Amino acid sequence: MKTDVAIIGGGPAGLLLSQLLMRAGISTVVLERQTRSHVLSRIRAGVLEAGTVQLLQDAGVGERMLREGIPHDSCYLTSDDTLMKIDLMEACGKQVMVYGQTEVTRDLYEAQDAMGATILHEVSDVALHDLTGDAPFVTFRHDGADQRLDCSYIAGCDGFHGVSRPSIPASVRQEFEKVYPFGWLGVLSRTPPATPELIYANHARGFALTSMRNAMLSRYYIQVPLTDRVEDWTDDAFWAELLARLPPDVAASIVTGPSIEKSIAPLRSFVCEPMQWGRLFLCGDAAHIVPPTGAKGLNLAVSDIFYLSRALIAQYSDGNDDLLARYGQDALARVWQAMRFSWSLTKLMHRFPDQTDFDRRMQVAELAQLAASSDARRLFSQVYAGLPY
Numbered sequence: 001m002k003t004d005v006a007i008i009g010g011g012p013a014g015l016l017l018s019q020l021l022m023r024a025g026i027s028t029v030v031l032e033r034q035t036r037s038h039v040l041s042r043i044r045a046g047v048l049e050a051g052t053v054q055l056l057q058d059a060g061v062g063e064r065m066l067r068e069g070i071p072h073d074s075c076y077l078t079s080d081d082t083l084m085k086i087d088l089m090e091a092c093g094k095q096v097m098v099y100g101q102t103e104v105t106r107d108l109y110e111a112q113d114a115m116g117a118t119i120l121h122e123v124s125d126v127a128l129h130d131l132t133g134d135a136p137f138v139t140f141r142h143d144g145a146d147q148r149l150d151c152s153y154i155a156g157c158d159g160f161h162g163v164s165r166p167s168i169p170a171s172v173r174q175e176f177e178k179v180y181p182f183g184w185l186g187v188l189s190r191t192p193p194a195t196p197e198l199i200y201a202n203h204a205r206g207f208a209l210t211s212m213r214n215a216m217l218s219r220y221y222i223q224v225p226l227t228d229r230v231e232d233w234t235d236d237a238f239w240a241e242l243l244a245r246l247p248p249d250v251a252a253s254i255v256t257g258p259s260i261e262k263s264i265a266p267l268r269s270f271v272c273e274p275m276q277w278g279r280l281f282l283c284g285d286a287a288h289i290v291p292p293t294g295a296k297g298l299n300l301a302v303s304d305i306f307y308l309s310r311a312l313i314a315q316y317s318d319g320n321d322d323l324l325a326r327y328g329q330d331a332l333a334r335v336w337q338a339m340r341f342s343w344s345l346t347k348l349m350h351r352f353p354d355q356t357d358f359d360r361r362m363q364v365a366e367l368a369q370l371a372a373s374s375d376a377r378r379l380f381s382q383v384y385a386g387l388p389y
């Protein structure tokens with residue numbers, strides 16, 4: 001088998017890259033470990049930055065998002081029972097789009113099918129070879145046979161547990177990590193959202209978040225200890241804890257119901273430098289992980305794909321490899337800004353097990369500054385709605 005760009009991983013990053021490259025006449029093969037239904041069963045965040053909304057439209061997969069997505073001009077932060085509005089449009093002239101990552105992935109798969117894309121599912125034993133030469137290749141097993149894919153470039157879009165990042169020698173890699181001392185228990189319910197906008201709640205009992213997918217599909221989260229297991233939480237216990245962490249008038253508007261999905265996710269910040277080595281380019285979760293506070297994970301994957309697709313198209317259209325040479329530098333500049341924002345908002349909105357009274361006063365002071373200063377809200381909004389690429 002031979003292709004221009006081998007893409008490891010058929011999640012949102014890999015699929016979006018394949019879609020953009022194929023539209024530019026560059027051939028791709030996507031190698032995905034799981035079945036398509038498994039990939040589409042994942043429930044992830046659902047807030048798209050303005051840049052993500054635009055790039056999905058540029059890729060020809062924006063139609064259902066524009067039809068079914070919910071534009072949001074603002075979000076809310078609480079400190080105990082005080083509710084503060086962050087008016088994104090007023091602060092930075094941008095809005096975000098609430099549209100589930102699962103739907104983005106579904107739209108990408110359908111568009112790739114329509115283009116006749118080569119996406120191989122249930123591949124195993126993927127290994128990357130000759131990355132520092134000009135003829136890299138990938139070996140893997142598929143349909144019970146050993147396979148080889150010759151290519152010119154490899155995009156590592158295989159997530160945090162993939163094979164791409166470890167294919168960069170440990171002596172070359174520098175990894176930065178922070179693991180948070182709590183997780184998020186998330187529930188999806190076929191109930192109307194409590195409020196039209198998202199509410200990030202800082203409460204003495206812990207963080208909570210109210211979000212949604214559509215007018216009859218709500219998404220809620222509460223901070224839980226790392227020792228908790230999802231089976232420790234009945235639906236009733238979840239709803240009682242969520243309501244206890246929200247301002248009374250918000251709690252009164254919560255419509256409870258059976259969970260159709262319930263899971264606990266750990267929180268970490270992680271960055272791998274460099275994001276490229278020879279003909280291998282890391283994208284998305286393969287290169288970096290953010291805590292979900294602020295929903296930067298998918299949006300960072302999309303911005304990596306913006307930089308890499310632009311660089312590969314420049315290479316194939318006029319032989320200019322300047323952008324390829326600086327891909328990691330360009331992507332990381334934006335990654336670190338989103339990394340800082342996600343870390344800062346996590347620090348601001350959660351109650352840490354070892355938190356001192358002074359730490360709490362720092363949270364109160366920062367929230368008071370956001371409430372009082374339009375400049376503070378502008379800086380917050382610029383990153384929340386998405387920095388320019």
Ligand code: APR
Nearest residue numbers: 009010011012013032033126158159162284285297298301
């Ligand atoms: N070979 C082939 N495919 C692999 C391998 C492998 N060795 N390892 C992992 N994969 C696949 C996974 O099954 C997954 O479908 O790579 C894909 C990686 O997709 P994601 O983990 O979704 O990562 P990414 O596309 O970068 O999207 C980032 O997804 O997980 C969320 O929170 C994350 O919102 C962020 C977004």
Ligand code: PHB
Nearest residue numbers: 045046211292293294295
């Ligand atoms: C979600 O809707 O799942 C969501 C929204 C905002 C976040 C995290 C998750 O910060």
